[in-house]
Amino acid sequence: MTQRETDQSTRTPRTGRRPGASSTREEIIAAARQLFAQRGYDGATMRAIAGEAGVDAALIVHFFGNKPTLLGEAVQWPFDPDVEIPKLLADGRRNVGRRMAELFVRTWDDEGDRNPILTLLRAGMTEPQAAEMLGGSLRLCLFGPLLERLGSDRPDLRANLVASQLVGMGTVRYVLGFEPVASARPADVVAWLAPTLQRYLTGKLER
Amino acid sequence: MTQRETDQSTRTPRTGRRPGASSTREEIIAAARQLFAQRGYDGATMRAIAGEAGVDAALIVHFFGNKPTLLGEAVQWPFDPDVEIPKLLADGRRNVGRRMAELFVRTWDDEGDRNPILTLLRAGMTEPQAAEMLGGSLRLCLFGPLLERLGSDRPDLRANLVASQLVGMGTVRYVLGFEPVASARPADVVAWLAPTLQRYLTGKLER
Numbered sequence: 001m002t003q004r005e006t007d008q009s010t011r012t013p014r015t016g017r018r019p020g021a022s023s024t025r026e027e028i029i030a031a032a033r034q035l036f037a038q039r040g041y042d043g044a045t046m047r048a049i050a051g052e053a054g055v056d057a058a059l060i061v062h063f064f065g066n067k068p069t070l071l072g073e074a075v076q077w078p079f080d081p082d083v084e085i086p087k088l089l090a091d092g093r094r095n096v097g098r099r100m101a102e103l104f105v106r107t108w109d110d111e112g113d114r115n116p117i118l119t120l121l122r123a124g125m126t127e128p129q130a131a132e133m134l135g136g137s138l139r140l141c142l143f144g145p146l147l148e149r150l151g152s153d154r155p156d157l158r159a160n161l162v163a164s165q166l167v168g169m170g171t172v173r174y175v176l177g178f179e180p181v182a183s184a185r186p187a188d189v190v191a192w193l194a195p196t197l198q199r200y201l202t203g204k205l206e207r
Numbered sequence: 208m209t210q211r212e213t214d215q216s217t218r219t220p221r222t223g224r225r226p227g228a229s230s231t232r233e234e235i236i237a238a239a240r241q242l243f244a245q246r247g248y249d250g251a252t253m254r255a256i257a258g259e260a261g262v263d264a265a266l267i268v269h270f271f272g273n274k275p276t277l278l279g280e281a282v283q284w285p286f287d288p289d290v291e292i293p294k295l296l297a298d299g300r301r302n303v304g305r306r307m308a309e310l311f312v313r314t315w316d317d318e319g320d321r322n323p324i325l326t327l328l329r330a331g332m333t334e335p336q337a338a339e340m341l342g343g344s345l346r347l348c349l350f351g352p353l354l355e356r357l358g359s360d361r362p363d364l365r366a367n368l369v370a371s372q373l374v375g376m377g378t379v380r381y382v383l384g385f386e387p388v389a390s391a392r393p394a395d396v397v398a399w400l401a402p403t404l405q406r407y408l409t410g411k412l413e414r
Contacts, residue, residue, distance in 0.1 A: 115214050181364065
């Protein structure tokens with residue numbers, strides 16, 4: 001399920017039912033998801049999220065403890081790993097770098113400023129808890145299952161190296177806007193990244 | 208000149224001379240440099256910088272206009288390109304990737320949280336003007352002169368690609384702290400990065 005579809009489903013008209021604890025919790029998460037996407041991690045204050053959800057800020061602390069935890073609950077992966085991982089492997093080991101570059105560029109091009117990975121990344125630049133959450137999500141949702149199926153040695157190291165290239169390209173192309181990469185065609189970005197990702201995923205690592 | 212040496216030189220005891228406009232300007236820059244390094248871009252408020260420099264915040268606006276401009280004036284490159292670029296080329300074209308990886312790891316390991324590139328990068332994640340400044344500094348101080356001497360085609364594109372890998376590794380190893388890369392030995396990080404940087408600097412680009 002994409003971020004956008006999720007947002008729409010959480011914005012269905014409210015029923016007249018008086019909200020219990022669990023629906024209040026969901027409304028806080030929906031409000032947080034919306035404000036994190038619109039205003040970023042720093043801009044989405046607990047007070048603003050409380051206002052959007054129509055609850056007291058103290059209730060958010062009661063449910064979630066702190067802002068990084070709320071962020072972790074609110075951020076949803078922008079693609080379904082169960083669907084995408086088999087596609088990454090569909091052309092065999094020798095093409096997994098290209099397939100991963102394609103998935104990266106497609107996802108980041110589609111999501112734009114609403115990209116939840118970008119929200120986590122920005123937060124992780126200053127919040128250790130958000131950094132841990134980003135690392136955990138990447139490992140759990142994507143790199144763990146992918147590298148297990150690839151059967152490469154040193155999967156954690158390879159995951160770090162792939163992350164370093166993708167986090168960096170995400171930052172340079174989509175956040176910092178360095179030219180010419182920021183305006184380059186998706187197919188070109190894929191061609192430049194594919195050999196790097198391929199080496200990190202399946203190649204010989206010198207150490 | 209390193210960041211630390213610069214800080215010390217600006218902290219020499221004041222003379223009894225009544226400060227004119229130019230020394231006030233320098234004191235503001237010194238205060239900004241110190242607070243950006245200690246508290247990061249968001250944490251170093253204009254008010255705090257004014258307090259540290261012993262001036263009114265309005266005077267900072269008068270001299271520098273806004274915070275991104277002040278950041279640009281305050282940030283100093285953590286190495287001297289005139290010294291380092293010849294070293295990058297000392298072993299010939301075929302080793303420039305390894306040499307650049309070494310320079311990167313050495314600089315970031317040494318500088319730690321005081322790394323001015325990291326201050327610019329964090330600021331650039333949310334401030335377009337800081338992003339432009341980071342791109343301009345990289346081009347002017349490092350990639351421009353280096354790629355000119357290498358004589359590679361498409362120097363701007365190659366600079367972007369190298370930046371994408373270095374920004375990403377800087378983020379993953381030094382900010383997000385992903386393991387095992389965060390604790391890896393410098394020589395290992397160099398070995399993993401060198402072939403990627405070499406391809407981006409001198410290799411065939413597929414598009």
